[in-house]
Amino acid sequence: MLEVAALTRRFGEHTVFADVSLDLPPGEAVVVTGPNGSGKSTLLRCVAGIDKPDAGRVSWDGRELRESDPAVRAALAVLLDDVGLFPEMSVAEHLDLLARVHGVADPDAVVDEVLDDVGLTGAADQLPATLSSGQRQRLLLGSCFVRPRQVLVLDEPEQRLDVPGRAWLARRLVAEKAAGVGVLLSCHDPSLVEAVADWVLEL
Amino acid sequence: MTAVPATGAAPPPRAVRAYRRAVRREHGRGVLRSALGATWDVVVGAAVLGALGAQAGRRLVHGVPSHGTAVSAQTAGWLLAAAAVALVGAGLRGLAAAGPVSAQPASVSWILAGPVDRAGVLAPRFWLSAVGASAVGAAAGALLPVPTEPALALVLTAAVTGAAVAAAAFAASAVAQQPHGGSARSGAPRRVGTGLLVVAAMGGLVVAVAGLAGHPLPALPAGPVLLVVAAAAVVVAAVGGWRARAGLGGLDRGTLASGGALVLGVATTVTWMDTSLLRGVADERRWRDRATVHSRRLRGSGPGALLRADLRRLGRQPDRVVGFAAIAVVPYVVAAVADPIWVAVAQVLAGALAVGRLTAGLRTVSDQPGLRRMLRVDDRTLHVLHTALPAAGAVLWMAVTAPALVAAGDPALAGTPAAGDPALGAAVAAAVGALAAAVRAATRPPLNYGSVVVPDVGFGAAPVGLISQVLRGADVAVLLAGLILAGAGYPVRLAVATVALAWSLRTRTAD
Numbered sequence: 001m002l003e004v005a006a007l008t009r010r011f012g013e014h015t016v017f018a019d020v021s022l023d024l025p026p027g028e029a030v031v032v033t034g035p036n037g038s039g040k041s042t043l044l045r046c047v048a049g050i051d052k053p054d055a056g057r058v059s060w061d062g063r064e065l066r067e068s069d070p071a072v073r074a075a076l077a078v079l080l081d082d083v084g085l086f087p088e089m090s091v092a093e094h095l096d097l098l099a100r101v102h103g104v105a106d107p108d109a110v111v112d113e114v115l116d117d118v119g120l121t122g123a124a125d126q127l128p129a130t131l132s133s134g135q136r137q138r139l140l141l142g143s144c145f146v147r148p149r150q151v152l153v154l155d156e157p158e159q160r161l162d163v164p165g166r167a168w169l170a171r172r173l174v175a176e177k178a179a180g181v182g183v184l185l186s187c188h189d190p191s192l193v194e195a196v197a198d199w200v201l202e203l
Numbered sequence: 204m205t206a207v208p209a210t211g212a213a214p215p216p217r218a219v220r221a222y223r224r225a226v227r228r229e230h231g232r233g234v235l236r237s238a239l240g241a242t243w244d245v246v247v248g249a250a251v252l253g254a255l256g257a258q259a260g261r262r263l264v265h266g267v268p269s270h271g272t273a274v275s276a277q278t279a280g281w282l283l284a285a286a287a288v289a290l291v292g293a294g295l296r297g298l299a300a301a302g303p304v305s306a307q308p309a310s311v312s313w314i315l316a317g318p319v320d321r322a323g324v325l326a327p328r329f330w331l332s333a334v335g336a337s338a339v340g341a342a343a344g345a346l347l348p349v350p351t352e353p354a355l356a357l358v359l360t361a362a363v364t365g366a367a368v369a370a371a372a373f374a375a376s377a378v379a380q381q382p383h384g385g386s387a388r389s390g391a392p393r394r395v396g397t398g399l400l401v402v403a404a405m406g407g408l409v410v411a412v413a414g415l416a417g418h419p420l421p422a423l424p425a426g427p428v429l430l431v432v433a434a435a436a437v438v439v440a441a442v443g444g445w446r447a448r449a450g451l452g453g454l455d456r457g458t459l460a461s462g463g464a465l466v467l468g469v470a471t472t473v474t475w476m477d478t479s480l481l482r483g484v485a486d487e488r489r490w491r492d493r494a495t496v497h498s499r500r501l502r503g504s505g506p507g508a509l510l511r512a513d514l515r516r517l518g519r520q521p522d523r524v525v526g527f528a529a530i531a532v533v534p535y536v537v538a539a540v541a542d543p544i545w546v547a548v549a550q551v552l553a554g555a556l557a558v559g560r561l562t563a564g565l566r567t568v569s570d571q572p573g574l575r576r577m578l579r580v581d582d583r584t585l586h587v588l589h590t591a592l593p594a595a596g597a598v599l600w601m602a603v604t605a606p607a608l609v610a611a612g613d614p615a616l617a618g619t620p621a622a623g624d625p626a627l628g629a630a631v632a633a634a635v636g637a638l639a640a641a642v643r644a645a646t647r648p649p650l651n652y653g654s655v656v657v658p659d660v661g662f663g664a665a666p667v668g669l670i671s672q673v674l675r676g677a678d679v680a681v682l683l684a685g686l687i688l689a690g691a692g693y694p695v696r697l698a699v700a701t702v703a704l705a706w707s708l709r710t711r712t713a714d
Contacts, residue, residue, distance in 0.1 A: 050572070067576060074579045084571030087490045088516040088563070092498040100501055100508035102579045108500055125498045129490040143577055 001025055002047070002065075002076075002151050002182060007056035009042055016042050017203055020056070022184075024151065029173065029183035029196045034203035040186035041081065043203065044155050047184065048078045074102065077144035078153045085128040091115070091139055092124035095146045102147035110146055117172070118142040119165070133160045141169070152176060154185040158192050170195040216323030219314060278414035278539055279351050280423040285407040290343055291368060292399030298336070298376040299392040300485050302462025304329055304447070304454060311460040322452035325459075329451060333373050333444060340369020348425075357425060364429045367436035374443025380458060381450040390492060397522055404529035411532070411539035415610045493519075506580065509588050513564040517592060523560040527596065530557040534607035546608050547633065548684045554600050554637025555644075555680040561596040562645035565589035569646045586646065586708045593641055601634035632697040636683040639704035644676025646707050679703045 002024040009016045016039040022030055032040045045051035047058050049067030058065045060072055067073075085094060095114055099107035115121045118138040123131065131139065137160045144152055152173075158166050166189060173183055173196045187193060193200060214222075304325060306315060315321055344365020345358050353361075376392045413420055496519060501508045517523060533553040538546045568575055568585050575585055679700070686696050 048576075050576075068582055070579055070581050073576060073581075078576055080573065082571075083573035083577070084567070085574070086512075086516060086564075086567055087486050088496075088519045089512065090496050090498040093496075093501070093512070093515075096498075096500050097508060097512050098577060100504040101506075103504050107504070111500070125495040127490045127493060127496060129487050130494045147577075147579075 001061065002184070003057075003059045004047055005057045005059075007043070007046055007053045007058065009039065009046055009051070009053050020201070020203075022199070022201060024182040024184055026150065026180045026182050027177050028198040029177055029185070030199045030201060031193050031197035032184070032186040032201045032203060033188070033193060034186075038203040040203055041155050044153055044184065044186055045080060048076065048080065048153050050078075050080065050082070074148065075150040076153055077147060077149040077151070079140050079144055079157060080153075080155045083140050083143070085139075087128060090125050090127055091120050091131070091135075094128075094139065095142055098143055099146050104147065114142045114146045117145065117168075119168075134162060134165065137161060138165070145172070149181055151182040151184065154183070156187055157185060158187055158189045166192065213318040213320070216320050216326070219319055219324060220327070223314075276351065277419040277422045278410060280425060281410040281420050282407060282536055282540065283347055283351065284423055284425075284428075285403045285410060287344075287347055288399050288406065289403035290347070291372060292396040292403060294336075294340075294369065295372050295376065295392045295396030295399065298372055299379070299390075299396065300488060301466055302380055302458065303332060303336075303373055303376045304380055304451065304459065305462025305466050306459040307466075308460055311456050315456055315459065320452070321454070322448075325451045325454070326448065329377070329448060333370055336369045336373040337366040340372075341366035344368075353425075357429075360426060360429045360433070364433040364436070367433045367440060371436040371439035371443065374440050374447050377447035378443050378450070380462075381447070381453055382455070397525065400529055401525060404532045407536050408532045411535040412610075414539040415535075506584065506588055509578070509580070509585070510591055513589055513592050516564055517561060520563065523563065526560045527557045527600075530560070531600065531603050534604045535610070538607045538610050543608065544687065547629075547687050550604050550608065550633045551636045551640075551683045551687065552680050554597070554604070554633060555640035555676065557600055558593050558596045558637045558641035559644055559676070561593045562589075562641050564592065565642065566645040569648075583708065590638075590642055590708065593645075594638055597634040597638035597641075600637055601630050605630055628697060629693040632683075632693045632700060635697060635704060636679065636700035639700045639707065640676050640680040640683075642704060643679050643707040647672060647675045 004020060004022045004024075007020040008018045020043060024030055032043060034040055042051060046053045047065075049058065049065050049072065060075065065072055086097075089097070092111060092115060095111045096107055099110050104110050112121075115124055118141055120135060120138055120142065123135055126135075128136065128139070137157070141154075141157060144154070158169055161169060170192050173185070173192075176183055177196070177198075183196065185196070306325065306328070310324075314324060341362045342365070345362035347365075348357060348361050372392075379391050410420060499515070501511050501515075503511065530553050534546050534549045537549040565586065568589055575582055578585060580588070683696055683700060686699065
């Protein structure tokens with residue numbers, strides 16, 4: 001289980017958030033909401049171990065969460081704004097590589113299924129430099145779904161998706177919860193909050 | 204909401220430029236002062252680097268080789284011709300990457316998006332760029348023959364030829380940039396440039412081997428050749444320049460913007476000596492042009508899949524392999540013109556460059572913490588896995604360049620079987636050194652522009668750590684070269700290289 005205890009983050013004199021605590025049991029979703037600049041992304045970066053909080057603790061299965069720990073990387077599928085891509089590899093090859101590195105049993109079938117699910121079958125051979133922002137977001141979401149995961153940490157995943165894409169995302173996250181995956185996401189879309197959230201944390 | 208009706212014709216380009224000048228002046232950014240400042244920076248930089256290069260070349264050619272054979276004028280002349288061809292090839296690739304006609308991103312969005320006369324707005328920048336290219340060509344042409352201490356007339360002829368060739372290259376690239384039947388042919392100059400680089404490398408190898416074998420090629424009639432080349436280049440420059448100017452209005456904003464982004468990257472690179480932005484823009488352009496590949500699934504799982512993926516990515520960049528092969532000519536060229544100890548130095552320095560051509564995967568995983576996070580492997584393992592390909596390249600480098608040392612006549616450095624283990628150790632030290640330098644450069648952390656800035660380090664304000672960032676990688680190669688020149692034994696060089704390699708591969712946790 002992912003546990004966050006009394007997390008505080010400051011930038012100089014400015015306190016972004018203070019004493020934030022939450023538990024994320026398997027199969028439940030915590031949705032972080034709030035206006036621009038309220039600290040949603042910073043909170044998720046701290047939870048994922050990318051940013052260091054000034055106080056508080058983030059733990060995974062009772063141990064302090066370290067982002068560089070392979071066990072943490074195997075358990076947490078994280079989508080923040082710093083995800084990079086190999087410029088020489090196609091959409092399908094990115095998903096294939098991830099599936100294989102994470103030891104998926106039948107990577108070919110899983111990749112085809114995820115490509116279809118995120119609506120990128122027609123763009124499977126495209127290189128990242130040619131993707132639209134919406135396609136890129138779909139690829140990054142696909143990178144979370146093509147591999148085994150226990151927790152999804154998603155920073156505004158609905159951004160750049162079209163209306164059908166947002167509906168699909170809501171269904172997919174509900175299915176993830178049903179499969180026992182914990183979901184921690186920040187978002188601005190009230191319909192997504194309503195569809196997915198078990199708990200809402202407003203910053 | 205009410206639609207705003209058009210009230211008249213768009214202002215002429217002259218009025219647009221006058222308006223921009225007035226705004227800049229109002230905000231304290233004098234156009235002339237900015238241009239003079241930028242020109243001064245370029246002139247000083249080119250003069251310093253050019254003088255260093257010319258002096259190094261002269262010392263290399265006129266040093267007293269220990270094997271007692273002075274470099275023949277024939278060999279030196281042909282090698283300089285190969286270098287000139289290589290410069291033209293590199294220049295064509297650079298021009299193709301930059302556009303060569305481009306506009307600043309702000310101009311593209313705020314001026315060229317309007318109904319102004321696009322050709323008129325772009326024309327001054329077009330002519331200025333053409334003149335700049337000619338000036339660079341003239342400087343290169345004048346400096347290139349300096350190592351052979353040529354007559355003034357030959358220097359002047361070479362300068363004129365350099366200017367004409369550069370102008371022709373610019374004009375031809377600008378014509379290729381324009382849409383022909385709906386699409387630009389901007390890839391053609393890049394391919395021609397690559398071809399010229401290959402020709403130069405092959406030619407250099409032939410000249411070097413012939414010189415080493417004691418059968419130098421007949422003397423190159425430099426004067427007449429230069430005149431013929433200059434005449435042909437002037438024709439190409441005139442016709443191409445006229446066609447390119449006539450087609451300026453047809454350039455689309457996308458083409459102009461991507462070139463502008465690259466020019467901005469060059470400016471950042473020159474100002475901050477940080478190549479990451481330039482590399483990023485150039486890569487973006489290259490892969491956008493390529494657009495799609497035939498997806499092939501990998502085999503295996505876990506770390507093996509990462510290794511195969513790295514190999515496949517290299518396979519999609521054949522120019523990197525070509526570059527590796529072209530750089531392998533350098534030790535042979537040095538063997539033809541200099542003392543054997545310089546061949547050993549070239550083996551390390553050029554080896555770092557050559558092996559660096561194979562580190563794209565390592566650089567990508569080092570630069571992108573988000574990418575590393577997606578993979579179920581710790582950072583150290585990721586770095587080590589992506590060092591496998593460069594390591595194989597270093598071994599290959601050792602194999603293909605060892606004969607240059609043999610030819611130069613120093614078996615103690617060459618790694619010949621007759622020399623026994625010490626010589627083999629020297630060869631291994633060179634390979635590990637080249638690998639260490641390449642890996643250290645590829646694992647360079649991004650420059651932190653938000654860090655403390657030192658007000659003036661002689662060339663303006665600079666962030667703390669700038670120098671160490673710029674020198675990372677090159678420092679190891681230069682250190683090893685210095686150890687060779689100082690006569691340090693191979694165990695010392697091997698130890699230094701190994702420590703540098705291990706240090707570069709340590710896990711960074713500050714991301």
